[in-house]
Amino acid sequence: MHVEEKFTDATWPAAPETATLEGKNKYLGFWLFLGGETVLFASLFATYLALKDKVPDSGMLLAKDLYEIPLTFAMTMILLTSSLTSVYAMYHMKNNSFQKMQAWLLITVLLGFSFLALEVYEFKHYVHLGHTFTSSAYGSAFYTLVGFHGAHVTFGLMWFLSLMLRNAKRGLSLYNAPKFFVASLYWHFIDVVWVFIFTVVYLMGMVG
Amino acid sequence: MANQQSNSANPNLNLEYRRKQNAEEMKHQVITFSMMIFFTLIAFAMVAMETISRWFIIPVILLLAVIQVIFQLYYFMHMKHKGHETIALFIYSGLTVGLITVLVFLTIVWL
Secondary structure: OOOOOOOOOOOOOOOHHHOOHHHHHHHHHHHHHHHHHHHHHHHHHHHHHHHOOOOOOOOOOOHHHHOOHHHHHHHHHHHHHHHHHHHHHHHHHHOOOHHHHHHHHHHHHHHHHHHHHHHHHHHHHHHHOOOOOOOOHHHHHHHHHHHHHHHHHHHHHHHHHHHHHHOOOOOOOOOOHHHHHHHHHHHHHHHHHHHHHHHHHHHHHHHO | OOOOOOOOOOHHHHHHHHHHHHHHHHHHHHHHHHHHHHHHHHHHHHHHHOOOOHHHHHHHHHHHHHHHHHHHHHHHOOOOOOOOHHHHHHHHHHHHHHHHHHHHHHHOOOO
């Protein structure tokens, strides 16, 4: 089986992402990267937890004054749903239906953009209230952690979009199937990080 | 990462079986997703009620987050499939180092 081979639905491998050696290596290497990302985010979480509510004067807003349930809830639901839509995309990839995969990826990208729009709104709102990157150690730690996640979302969106555009006229092959698969793994990882952000930063922040 | 190849004399029959298997797996993914949404709802509802003690809420929502992440890793990211031993080593090493970092910053770092 070589990368350029043309497949029918019946000959398309059951696990196209690891059918070639390149795909296998990509898959393994990507998980090594995710292990490193885990450490990166853990240190940002650790910094945030150590610096939470450390503000220079008592008049400044703390976590429980800033965070609001409705916005965090909406962002969480959007990102969780986008995780499922990318699972649907990979389901269609395994069935060799390229157009359906592209359609589900487009939905994933749109959900990702709406998540990002809400995050931009949230940050703008906080800055307006006087909670900025430079206002306190708490502010720096908060924007670094949540902003890093937002940057990952942005990168994931660019990644999906470039794969979708680059391969729009090519259709599926063993050359690009691992690429789509790895991008969807990245997207799930972003969701994993968000689960901890909404729990540790927002919900625990609101509880006090 | 097991790479199952078609070894049937009739590839179309094999295709039908594989499609059914994929559809079955997708059904499991949707169930996983609904459970994740359910856990999220519990976590948010507990915080929204504002009556429960924080010493009860915090451990429970952390536990719900851990369960959600396990679902995400093992179902959405396929770690439950065969051949993920090396991958498990990578991600658990990352988690161990990460957990120690968080522990250190919460205990022996003070400001």
